[in-house]
Amino acid sequence: MHADQGPTETAAPGFHRPPLVVRSLGVVPYEVALNRQRQLVKARQADETPDHLLLLEHPAVITIGVRGRAHPQHLLASRAELREVGIDVHDVARGGDVTYHGPGQIVGYPVVSLKPDRCDVRRYVTDLEEILIRTAASFGVEAGRVAGLTGVWVGNDKLAAIGVRVSRWVTSHGFALNVATDLDHFRFIVPCGLEGRGVTSLERLLGTPLSQTEVEAAVASEFASVFGRRVV
């Protein structure tokens, strides 16, 4: 019988690391990013393109995942009210509940093939958490996991949200790290359907402004290191 080699924990050195294309796209409307991801997922499934990490910012938008549709009470304002304050609402085909995206938040959409050695969705989520925890640490913020709750937390507050989709082991959607997010906008939702918990951002925790570019660079480098990829 074919012996399962199991995933390699340590990244292969230099040359042997699979390539990772990192794209910093600036402010991108939600649907545009969604389309871009769809094309990339298709191309990645067909092995026509290497792994990608899209880093970007969305104009204010609330997205509702598959599970969120079952809990309409997690959206605390009507869609019309939200549009009035300039927040769009989207139903999306990813896991998770209700999420807010907006200026000051780094959104990461990894379109990565988990084949052959990382075919484990729980491990994938843990790896994303690890990247964000390391990124926060590189700016002096001690963040961590909360058992049973996906995402990255500082105390009782959520610093980064994760919601992922896998299709033939190619990933899409991803994470949202609050860098300088207007946390006031979170009042419209129960973040990720979790009541009684708050949200926070790197800037709030540090009390000083941060360069978005610098944080993106840290995310990209931690991503490459955790996934054993070589940024090209």
Added chain:
Amino acid sequence: MPTDVLMPQMGESIAEGTIVRWVKQVGDSVERDEPLFEISTDKVDAEIPAPVAGVLAQIHAGVGETVPVNTVVAVIGTLGEVIAAEPARTEPVTPAAATPTDSGAPTLEPSPSPSASASRRLSPLVRRLLAEHGIDASRVSGTGDGGRVTRADVLAYVARRDTGAHDSDGPEATVPALGERTEPLGVMRRRIAERMVASRRTAAHVHTVFDVDFSRVAARRATGDGGTRTVGYLAHIAKAVCGALVAVPRVNASLDGDRVLHHGRVNLGIAVALEWGLIVPVIKAADAMSVEEIDVAITDLSTRARAKQLSPDDVDGGTFTVTNPGVFGSVFGLPIINQPQSAILCVGVIEKRPVVVDDVVVARLQSYLTLGFDHRLIDGAVADQFMANVRDTLEERSS
């Protein structure tokens, strides 16, 4: 041959998944690798592609249902059925054209009734579908030419029947008597029930029992033939079975409609009893393995089966099954064939029993091995030839 679609294992520590959406509905045709359904585990949603092309024949787990990994969630009929269905439907139904095509194969109709003759002219495909689902042709109303029952009619009937059965799972109308309780039938239990009854209905089950002396196997185990590892009796039996399947390849074949499918390799299923049911992981290409390798594979598969860590691939593609109720003390069993295989070997308890050797009654380590076989494909002489081969290997007889 219908293909089971299983709840995939999306990660090592993931034991179950929830159906979020069915992309395809019963009766829809699907391409291989086309999205079939979506599941959710933790915060991850996954789109699951169809393992084969064909027609989605049954859905066993509805939206919102959470089922263990490797549970059958749907069944896909093969592409062959789809292709075969097209000419059958467009073919003009004139008595002259229909009678010759039908006369060759056995028919299913219960009682001849002239008025129902049009609907009784069934294509081989439809006939097989009816047999597979255990449906009496007269219960399905035909929408084809002249009231002929088409494949779509049968699938629609099955869908209605399955939904109906599901509805009746609801609250109990009767009050249970004192001490009684009811529990809903789990997905795995329901699936086992269906498969067992379907196998009984499909195959012509016959059983043959051989009394086998295990002294030689015991001696080999005692002398540490397998190196540092003491190879289990089951692995020795599995190894002997592989040899016999190669020697008597008809036992390693499947009946596929009106053809015999000879399997090139031996993919040996090993029935594993679980607290919550039964699963048959498969040792792929077992005929190419040593007894030690088989032993390692059995341990690995049964351990992972009990830990709910089998991947869909682990339970797929078996060509023959070994079941071992002897570990529970059973003297011999009369097993039901694991479709679409043609035979199954059942191992009874291995224990010392009095036997006659050279006109003297002695105590010998014996076990009854039973072969359940499908008499549609395998005749008694072939089955016994196979069993004699297994026995001779285990007893190290040179016959």
